[in-house]
Amino acid sequence: MLNERAFIHAVSNPLSTVHFILDGTLESLRLDPNSKALASQLEEMKKALDQAISLLRARREELIQASKPPGHVS
Amino acid sequence: MKKETTLLIVDDEAGLRQAIAFDFKKKGYEVVTAVNGVEAFDIFKSRPIDVVITDIRMPGGDGISLLKQLKAHSPEIPVVTFITGFADIKIEEAYELGASAVFAKPFDRKALFSVIEKALTPTPEAWEPRAERIPADFKISLSVNAANDRYQTKTFNFGKGGFFALLPADRLPSVGTSVSFAIKVASAKESLNIEGIGIVRWVRSNNEPGRPSGCGIEFMELLADSRAHVIRVINGLRTNAFIPIG
Numbered sequence: 001m002l003n004e005r006a007f008i009h010a011v012s013n014p015l016s017t018v019h020f021i022l023d024g025t026l027e028s029l030r031l032d033p034n035s036k037a038l039a040s041q042l043e044e045m046k047k048a049l050d051q052a053i054s055l056l057r058a059r060r061e062e063l064i065q066a067s068k069p070p071g072h073v074s
Numbered sequence: 075m076k077k078e079t080t081l082l083i084v085d086d087e088a089g090l091r092q093a094i095a096f097d098f099k100k101k102g103y104e105v106v107t108a109v110n111g112v113e114a115f116d117i118f119k120s121r122p123i124d125v126v127i128t129d130i131r132m133p134g135g136d137g138i139s140l141l142k143q144l145k146a147h148s149p150e151i152p153v154v155t156f157i158t159g160f161a162d163i164k165i166e167e168a169y170e171l172g173a174s175a176v177f178a179k180p181f182d183r184k185a186l187f188s189v190i191e192k193a194l195t196p197t198p199e200a201w202e203p204r205a206e207r208i209p210a211d212f213k214i215s216l217s218v219n220a221a222n223d224r225y226q227t228k229t230f231n232f233g234k235g236g237f238f239a240l241l242p243a244d245r246l247p248s249v250g251t252s253v254s255f256a257i258k259v260a261s262a263k264e265s266l267n268i269e270g271i272g273i274v275r276w277v278r279s280n281n282e283p284g285r286p287s288g289c290g291i292e293f294m295e296l297l298a299d300s301r302a303h304v305i306r307v308i309n310g311l312r313t314n315a316f317i318p319i320g
Binding site for chain 2: 013
């Protein structure tokens with residue numbers, strides 16, 4: 001990837017959309033006793049999504065740290 | 075929340091913009107949307123808006139310019155920003171410009187709701203202790219004697235929603251840590267104590283040229299006497315900073 005920062009920025013947007021809508025959908029489904037199975041499936045989806053987001057955040061942090069001057073600690 | 079509360083949501087990502095608008099409408103808010111900063115500022119000038127939620131990086135009018143325009147036009151308007159964590163703007167710079175909250179995408183949906191509710195709660199009620207106590211993981215005690223400008227010193231520096239605290243680089247809390255703080259200001263005329271609980275919003279080590287090490291802390295709860303002091307202090311501030319950069 002020639003510009004990994006641009007890629008991470010670009011992928012953050014659709015991931016934000018999916019994460020936001022999935023969280024709201026799950027919130028509604030948890031209140032519906034007839035949707036327990038579907039909610040359970042979506043919980044698994046959310047776990048996988050959270051894992052992907054964690055990986056993205058870790059890589060973003062690595063890139064930010066790598067761009068700081070030598071000896072910089074934060 | 076009063077019924078006529080209006081949110082302006084600004085993001086070029088249509089799916090996210092619509093999803094946020096959908097959720098806030100469901101909660102009873104009036105919502106208007108814009109795809110960039112230029113369109114957003116035109117809307118802002120044309121009708122009453124109570125809170126602005128804006129992305130930073132957008133084609134055709136970025137969120138940094140929008141934040142500056144909004145604060146120049148209406149210093150009290152709460153503005154919540156989304157960033158992606160890279161060079162557009164640092165978190166501490168967004169707070170310095172007056173942002174009430176900064177979220178890195180992808181962000182937590184419930185945290186966004188909670189921030190908007192807090193932003194709409196008038197001070198000092200927003201800083202009243204909650205039913206569920208916030209446990210403090212870190213303690214900070216700061217004091218100055220007879221400074222000229224007592225709340226904008228090198229040791230601490232007040233903004234409209236929090237303060238910068240000068241701390242040694244080897245004793246910095248992490249972002250998100252809840253902090254119990256006590257700030258003492260002593261002068262010939264009076265001695266004031268400001269005590270409360272805050273959340274660390276950003277941390278800076280001592281390797282940034284021209285900037286001391288320290289952290290930015292948002293007020294979450296203040297003791298009753300402290301709330302009155304803080305209101306008096308922030309009413310006299312000449313800055314729009316929510317948390318000063320230090």
